[in-house]
Every structure is written in structure tokens, then in C-alpha cells.
Amino acid sequence: MSTWGDAINVSIFGESHGQAIGVVIAGLPAGEVISWPAVLSQMARRAPGQDPTATPRREADTPQLLAGSIPQGDDAFVTTGAPLAMAIHNTNTRSQDYGEKMTVPRPGHADYPAFVKHHGASDHRGGGHFSGRLTAPVVFAGAVCRQILARKDIAIAAHALQIGQAKDQPFPRCAIDAALMQDLSSRYFATIDPQAQNAMRQEIAVAHEQLDSIGGIIECACTGLPPGIAGEGIFGGIESALAPMIFAIPACKGLDFGAGFDVATLRGSQNNDAYFYDGDQVKSRTNHAGGSLGGISTGMPLLFRAAFKPTPSIAREQHSVDLQQHVDTTLNLRGRHDPCIIPRAIPVVEAMTAIAILNLLHVSNA
């Protein structure tokens, strides 16, 4: 289903080259004042066409509110408690880059399995419902949720941790400065170390020059989450809530929390996070747990990493099959594509996290 959430429920609709894409968010509290400039600046971080690392395709991406809010001046709207519905009309599509029928599926994209599943009936133009464009409504929903979370002093930020061989420094594990969170979550293609971004741009440029694409890792932090949130039974943990949201982002292939897969090399004495009292707050000196034990928040920063594969659509000739003629063939792609998904996926990871965390708070009645 393209719908998710027990308390805050998001439904995403649309196709890349269809009339519109959008989202319906049900369960939002009434009376929340949402700033338009804050929403639009989040959406601008994901929009294509703004940087040499991204596809030159430009999208106006103007969100239009359809229901569930009342305007407050020109710069804000107030939630009414009814489902908040938003649509973005598709303006800059080039369907001529795609034939009427799916003939030659792109290796690495959803074309072939979607063709089989939907008996050839799905809209494959621009990737259809599987397009990265469907993450624009996600960022809208996240921008609404994160403003509600900010009133509870909960912040979410992400950065490019790695692209190819180029690496950024990771988040501090135990205390993350509010100014760093604010800075990262307002920038396009954020890294903690500016030098790392130059090295990453170089990796992307080389891949692009070679008619290729490149993958990477995004690291995300959520600060201000009080201890004791989530973990409603075995299936109600924080990791279980975030996993379907983060894996719903097209091209995400891996997710780990805290020390993640590195725990395999640790001893218990190294991995356990020793507690201490900081005033009357229980904190830990390390944070290998990544802010979650038993699926319940510990009060330490929630930390996770998401791995993204290289963009499937590349300009190099590739081997594929002709589904109409039933023969092997080669594919020379036209169309405009991101040589690396990471820069534009950063705000999407933050948005998915904001939706999941707000949902958890409501489920936990916090």
C-alpha cells in the first residue's frame, strides 16, 4: 500500500508523468500553525535542477492545499483536524523519452517486476509510481510534521556520510549541538565537514563523466526525543517504525541503527552504553544503541544510517530484453537522471523520520 501510519497516516498518490502527485495526511492535531516558507524551503532541498550533481530536469513543485487547513495570512496555514490533502501538478515531463508501452526495462529500476506484477498496465513513464518524484509529497508531509515536532523540542537532521570512497565525519554520538542540527537540516547536500562535500562532488562528477552513477550512505539524527517513547509490544519499536518508512524511499537498500553492523566486531563490554546521572537525567557515556533499547527511546540521540544504491538509469549502453519481441537487446537511455541520489534523498530521509516519530509520539500518547 502507498499508505502508512497508525496515528498519523500518510497516503501518497500519483505518477511521475501523470496529472499530479500528492499526499493525504490524516490524524494531524487541529490548530497547528504551519509556516509556508518553512515547508517550501524543505521542498526546495529535494527539488531537482539546482546543482550539477542533480538531474537538469526542473520541476516547479508548487504544492497546492486541497483540504484540511485554513489559510492564516499569506505565509501560514492552520490544520483543522480533518485530513490535510496536498497536490503538486506535474508540469515539466518529457513523456517522449518513454514509449507508449514498456518495451525494454531499465536494469536496476522497477520497470520489469512492475510490468509483470501489473500485467503491463502500469504507467512506466518517468518511473510512474516508482519515481523518485513521489518523494516530493513525502517532503511536504515531513515538513508539516517536523514543525509540530519542533514545538516539542524534537529536531531531525541528516547529512551525506559517504559517496563512493569520499567520507564525511559522523554525528557526535552523545550530544549533538542544536546549531548543527539546524544548519544541516536547512542546507542542500549537507555534510558536517565542508571538505568532505568537495570530495563527494568529485566522486559524482567522475561517475557522471563515465556515463555512470554512484551510491552512498546518509546518516540521520533525531534529538530531543524523551526516554520511554515507543516500544508498544514486540512489533511497536522505534526501529520497526522507521524501517518501513526509510525502505520506502526509492533506491534505499540498507539501514542500521547506532553501531549497526559494526556490533559484529564488538564485545559486550565495549558495546554496552554505561549510564550516569547528569543532574536528574539518566544519560549514557557512549551511544552504540543509537537511542533505542527494546525498541524504546533511551533519551540519547536516535542515530541511523541508510545506504542508497547508484541511480539505476545511466547513459551507458546496458544489456536488457525486449518484452514485446521476446529477444535480448541493448538499451541506450535517454531522459534526465541524477548521477547520485544521495544529495536529494537527504531531506527525504529527514521527512520520513519526522512522520514516523510524530506517529510514534501519538501512538505513545506523548
Ligand SMILES: Cc1cc2nc3c(=O)[nH]c(=O)nc-3n(C[C@H](O)[C@H](O)[C@H](O)COP(=O)(O)O)c2cc1C
Ligand atoms: C530523490 C530520488 C531521486 C531519484 N532519481 C532517480 C533518477 O533520476 N533516475 C533513476 O533511474 N532512479 C532514480 N531514483 C531511484 C529509483 O526511483 C529507484 O531506484 C526505483 O524506483 C527502484 O526502486 P528500488 O531501487 O528501491 O528497488 C531516485 C530516487 C530518489 C529517492
